[in-house]
Amino acid sequence: MRIVQRNGPDARRKLFLGSFVHCKALDELEYLHNAAVAVDKEGTIVAVERECDEVRARETVLPRLGWGEDEVEVVKAREGQFFFPGFIDTHLHASQYPNVGIFGKSTLLDWLNTYTFPLEASLADPARARQVYARVIRKTLSHGTTCAAYYATIDVPSTNLLADLCLAAGQRALVGRVCMDQLSPDYYRDATPESSLAYTRASIAHIRTIDPSLSLIRPIITPRFAPSCSLPLLRQLGALAQETRLPIQTHISENPSEIALVQQLFPPSATGAPDNSYASVYDAAGLLTERTILAHAVHLTDAEADLVAARGAKISHCPCSNSALASGAARVRWLLDRGIVCGLGTDMSGGFSPSVLEAARHAVLVSRHVSFTTAGGNSEREKLSVEEVLFLATRGGAEVVGLEGRVGKFEVGMEWDAQLVGLGVVGEDGGVGGEDEGGNVDVFGWESWPDRVAKWVYNGDDRNTKRVWVRGRLVHERR
Incomplete structure (x- = not known):
């Protein structure tokens, strides 16, 4: 071979x-x-x-x-x-690829500090970044992934290198410089909201230089998740999204501890939102749009799902990661029934595989577990079919990343x-x-x-x- x-x-x-x-x-x-x-x-x-x-x-x-x-x-x-x-991976962290399969007994917030932030910070080394990014591109392509929505790191040269390598390899990609100015180690965060915005603009400008038509590589505005971003940063990124009309990617409602932290950090008195739900925080900052990709959405409330649907935001379902980090089982049928567009994400390295096909079969299995907990037990309605998960892996993913009518x-x-x-x-x-x-x-x-x-x-x-x-x-x- x-x-x-x-x-x-x-x-x-x-x-x-x-x-x-x-x-x-x-x-x-x-x-x-x-x-x-x-x-x-x-x-x-x-x-x-x-x-x-x-x-x-x-x-x-x-x-x-x-x-x-x-x-x-x-x-x-x-x-x-x-x-x-080709498969479309709507959510993965290119910078975390070396940690695939390494999550120990951690849940989300502990896992970030123990495994994730040190690895991402190390990719400020250009040689290490090239080694990691070149491998993850080769690996995802080998599994049939023709388009990937990548998170890079906070480092501008590292992010730009990922875009360069995707372009050279011929893989479609949305490449985002990660924005975060709080609740992360001092060695790995943006100093101020203004510096985060300036660095993000620099990365956007680089991608527009290497692919002026954005036909293969597109920049994507990437607040890591609400707890790691101050309210001023979230608002500035929302204004940037409105100005540029670029897509947005972030996380939402992955596990209960994270949700509680959001509610503590962003009271309605500060955000001006009607409540302190995760979705409302993003909406108040201008980050909940028809170009927004929300990863996980495991624990959305009815009101949040209605808000996501009303704004036209999309969901990246990450069944492998949700299971590996014990985050929960997302109710995909419930989301689809509300008219919310869904795709699949490998979410490496919370997820353990670069394969969207692996995510598809786990989406089937997770939907069966959801059916066990539905009122009455074993509800056939909740179960996803082979045909449906392949739709999420292709046409659903295409719509999530804004490529409907072009691929899938x-x-x-x-x-x-x-x-x-x-x-x-x-x-x-x-x-x-x-x-x-x-x-x-x-x-x-x-x-x-x-x-x-x-x-x-x-x-x-x-x-x-x-x-x-x-x-x-x-x-x-x-x-």
């Missing part, structure tokens, strides 16, 4: 042939078999043809598009393979952010073609396509991710 990751330009037209699977609706997957998808030099899908083999594609599709065969790269899915949209499904006009998934096809002798060809997923030939996809969701890992493209550019290949 050999893994190749590409970072050079790729301006070739492409023709993809085989089976394509994507989310047609929240609870419905669409299967396109023996199909062809044509992608232009800019990485945009310009044709989707059903019942179209290679011969027909060459004889009809290419001439219709005015493409010569010698200028088109043909990519064919083999037996056991299918194309699926295979339709004309969408951009080709995709992965080629390969499952192990078991032969008559019980063997699988090629060494470790299908990783942990075995298919025997008699499974329906929904069953094959379910096996991938529950058993798959990066060994099943054979190739990954972003805007038509090959950014990862496993051989």
